[in-house]
Amino acid sequence: MYALKFNSTVEKTIAKWKKSNPLLHKKLVKVLLAIAENPRQGIGHPEPLVGGGDVVYSRHISAHDRIIYRIHDLEVFVVVIEIKGHYNDK
Numbered sequence: 001m002y003a004l005k006f007n008s009t010v011e012k013t014i015a016k017w018k019k020s021n022p023l024l025h026k027k028l029v030k031v032l033l034a035i036a037e038n039p040r041q042g043i044g045h046p047e048p049l050v051g052g053g054d055v056v057y058s059r060h061i062s063a064h065d066r067i068i069y070r071i072h073d074l075e076v077f078v079v080v081i082e083i084k085g086h087y088n089d090k
Contacts, residue, residue, distance in 0.1 A: 002036050003077040010080050028061050028083070035059070039071045039078050056081075 006014070017025040034042035044059030044067070055071045061083070068082040 001076075002039055002071070004032060004036055005077055005079045007079075007081065010083050013083050024062060024065065028067070031059055031061055031067060032080075035067075035069060035078055039069065 014025070014028065017028060031044045034044065035046075039057060040046060040054075044061065046057050046059045048054055049056045049058055049068070052070075055073075056068065057071065058066050058068050061067055065084065066082075067080060070079045070081055072079065
């Protein structure tokens with residue numbers, strides 16, 4: 001089981017979703033639990049990001065929202081780098 005760590009921006013977004021969009025927050029919790037179990041497989045279509053080697057991954061939370069995280073195998077933790085809409089520019 002991997003430990004999850006969040007930066008302050010991610011923590012703010014999670015708190016915002018918890019209040020404003022409980023369904024999206026519930027999906028996020030499911031995805032986070034799946035990441036803690038196995039960061040490279042599971043729900044949300046995990047895929048390594050180009051240029052991130054085999055340590056930076058992305059998963060779907062919803063059709064427009066993604067979670068991006070970095071895997072640290074030696075220390076057995078995952079750092080959630082970003083969480084928000086992926087298609088804000090369209």
